Amino acid sequence: MLLIPCPWCGPREDDEFTFGGEADFPRPAEPEALTDEQWADYLFMRDNRRGRHREQWCHTAGCRRWFIVERDTVTNEILGAGTYGGSP
Amino acid sequence: MQFYSLPNLIRRGLRGHRDWTPAWRKAQLRPSYDVIIVGAGGHGLATAYYLAKLHGVTNVAVLERGWLGGGNIGRNTAIVRSNYLWDASAHIYEFSLKLWESLSQELNYNVMFSQRGLLNIAHSEQELHDLARRVGANRLNGIDAELLSTEEISKRVPVLNTSPDTRYPVLGGTLQRRGGVARHDAVAWGYARAADALGVDIVENCEVTGIRTANGRVTALETTRGEIRAGTVGLVVAGNATVLASMAGIRLPILSHPLQALVTEPLKPVFDPVVMSAAVHVYVHQTDRGELVLGAGIDAPVSYDLNGNFRIIEHVLAAVCELFPIFSRVRMLRQWAGTVDVCPDASPIISGTPIKGLFMNCGWGTGGFKATPGSGWVFAHTLAHQEPHPLNEPFSLDRFTSGALIDEHGAAAVAH
Ligand SMILES: Cc1cc2nc3c(=O)[nH]c(=O)nc-3n(C[C@H](O)[C@H](O)[C@H](O)COP(=O)(O)OP(=O)(O)OC[C@H]3O[C@@H](n4cnc5c(N)ncnc54)[C@H](O)[C@@H]3O)c2cc1C
Numbered sequence: 495m496l497l498i499p500c501p502w503c504g505p506r507e508d509d510e511f512t513f514g515g516e517a518d519f520p521r522p523a524e525p526e527a528l529t530d531e532q533w534a535d536y537l538f539m540r541d542n543r544r545g546r547h548r549e550q551w552c553h554t555a556g557c558r559r560w561f562i563v564e565r566d567t568v569t570n571e572i573l574g575a576g577t578y579g580g581s582p
Numbered sequence: 583m584q585f586y587s588l589p590n591l592i593r594r595g596l597r598g599h600r601d602w603t604p605a606w607r608k609a610q611l612r613p614s615y616d617v618i619i620v621g622a623g624g625h626g627l628a629t630a631y632y633l634a635k636l637h638g639v640t641n642v643a644v645l646e647r648g649w650l651g652g653g654n655i656g657r658n659t660a661i662v663r664s665n666y667l668w669d670a671s672a673h674i675y676e677f678s679l680k681l682w683e684s685l686s687q688e689l690n691y692n693v694m695f696s697q698r699g700l701l702n703i704a705h706s707e708q709e710l711h712d713l714a715r716r717v718g719a720n721r722l723n724g725i726d727a728e729l730l731s732t733e734e735i736s737k738r739v740p741v742l743n744t745s746p747d748t749r750y751p752v753l754g755g756t757l758q759r760r761g762g763v764a765r766h767d768a769v770a771w772g773y774a775r776a777a778d779a780l781g782v783d784i785v786e787n788c789e790v791t792g793i794r795t796a797n798g799r800v801t802a803l804e805t806t807r808g809e810i811r812a813g814t815v816g817l818v819v820a821g822n823a824t825v826l827a828s829m830a831g832i833r834l835p836i837l838s839h840p841l842q843a844l845v846t847e848p849l850k851p852v853f854d855p856v857v858m859s860a861a862v863h864v865y866v867h868q869t870d871r872g873e874l875v876l877g878a879g880i881d882a883p884v885s886y887d888l889n890g891n892f893r894i895i896e897h898v899l900a901a902v903c904e905l906f907p908i909f910s911r912v913r914m915l916r917q918w919a920g921t922v923d924v925c926p927d928a929s930p931i932i933s934g935t936p937i938k939g940l941f942m943n944c945g946w947g948t949g950g951f952k953a954t955p956g957s958g959w960v961f962a963h964t965l966a967h968q969e970p971h972p973l974n975e976p977f978s979l980d981r982f983t984s985g986a987l988i989d990e991h992g993a994a995a996v997a998h
């Protein structure tokens with residue numbers, strides 16, 4: 495089990511949260527301008543990193559806000575948490 | 583290779599079993615090979631075997647960072663079936679199932695393939711409709727599939743709670759009689775022994791750390807035991823597919839998650855078939871020794887951790903106790919996890935890459951054990967001819983660009 499540090503509510507058990515996948519790939523502003531390869535890259539391709547991983551979580555059963563967590567995907571150690579635009 | 587047979591067992595037994603030799607050599611790593619396969623899991627070893635056996639390519643190395651069979655091949659719940667929905671999947675899984683039926687003879691190694699039947703049960707009208715549709719699709723593809731009523735299921739598995747007033751009422755289900763289980767370690771060992779006998783070098787404790795290319799071609803691998811040259815490389819590393827692909831600058835649509843399983847203390851035999859319920863995420867069978875083997879679900883977050891979240895186990899066991907009240911006081915012996923490589927359409931990638939000579943066989947996710955023989959067969963063809971076998975053509979990496987996905991979530995993602 496993970497203890498997820500919600501920036502607003504503090505550390506809570508992971509069953510209060512929903513995992514939202516990798517962070518840092520915004521939806522392209524003009525999808526129609528992309529090639530099929532670029533669109534496939536946005537839709538499907540992921541870093542799936544072994545080690546430091548920036549990811550999105552939602553505090554579904556709490557404040558219902560989305561935020562960013564940095565976690566080691568091998569040890570599950572939480573390395574930091576922050577809001578969008580803030581740190582990390 | 584020493585042939586395993588009853589006369590040989592008796593003959594050597596009379597001599598005190600002193601002259602058995604190891605099933606495969608500790609191979610000396612050479613500086614260059616025609617083909618290198620990365621990953622000594624089931625799929626990698628099967629590929630090496632069929633390369634040597636069917637294509638005469640014997641200058642082959644299988645590199646394994648840990649020990650042979652220490653990955654998902656030795657961690658799965660060993661379920662084998664072919665009742666997938668779409669033609670592309672049905673064809674490759676059924677091809678595999680046919681290979682399973684003679685695998686012990688083929689390898690001269692008892693993989694304990696046991697066609698005890700496989701039951702998928704439905705707890706809602708919708709599920710029953712979906713299963714009925716799948717039975718229809720299976721039959722059109724020549725795959726054995728039957729729809730069963732609640733009474734027929736109850737007769738087949740009396741320990742299953744089929745009374746109407748339970749939390750998960752059983753409304754019906756499907757049976758694939760030719761489905762079953764196999765001894766997963768034996769599959770790895772059997773392929774390793776047979777490949778070794780044909781000259782394949784299997785090298786353990788050799789981690790691939792880099793992929794060298796020149797002019798868009800693969801030329802060599804960097805490993806913890808030095809550089810090894812090869813013009814053709816097959817990456818067959820399951821949960822670590824993205825890590826290896828990224829060494830060659832290739833991005834994959836794969837996410838790695840822990841998948842857990844458990845085994846109980848042995849009981850007297852109480853039921854024959856494998857029982858699977860997609861809705862409550864239970865799949866269970868009883869081994870020949872009497873233990874119950876139970877599979878769980880994946881952790882939601884991406885992770886390479888080999889523990890798995892305890893909550894997932896609680897969820898599965900709660901459902902198991904509802905479905906099989908008789909198991910409520912059985913004790914668990916062990917729990918473990920493997921890192922599974924999940925594709926967005928729950929189908930594998932068996933494909934070339936933008937780099938010439940570099941091929942991938944991955945994305946089998948939670949359900950690749952059953953495909954081990956067929957996957958090895960078609961991947962060996964792909965490596966030998968540098969182009970896909972007709973059975974794996976639909977499973978190319980390009981499908982994520984063309985949009986020709988093979989959506990097997992109904993038949994694959996939850997169940998195994
Ligand atoms: C708990 C669990 C239950 C499952 N149940 C079923 C089931 O009932 N039925 C079914 O069909 N499937 C099931 N599966 C899925 C199935 O086990 C896998 O799809 C299949 O085993 C993957 O192929 P493999 O055997 O080649 O993988 P693996 O055995 O994982 O082989 C990959 C190998 O690559 C090696 N490797 C990784 N990185 C490197 C590197 N850098 N250098 C060298 N070597 C490297 C690894 O050490 C590993 O040995 C289950 C999986 C799990 C975890």
Ligand SMILES: [Zn+2]
Nearest residue numbers: 500503553557
């Ligand atoms: Zn919160």
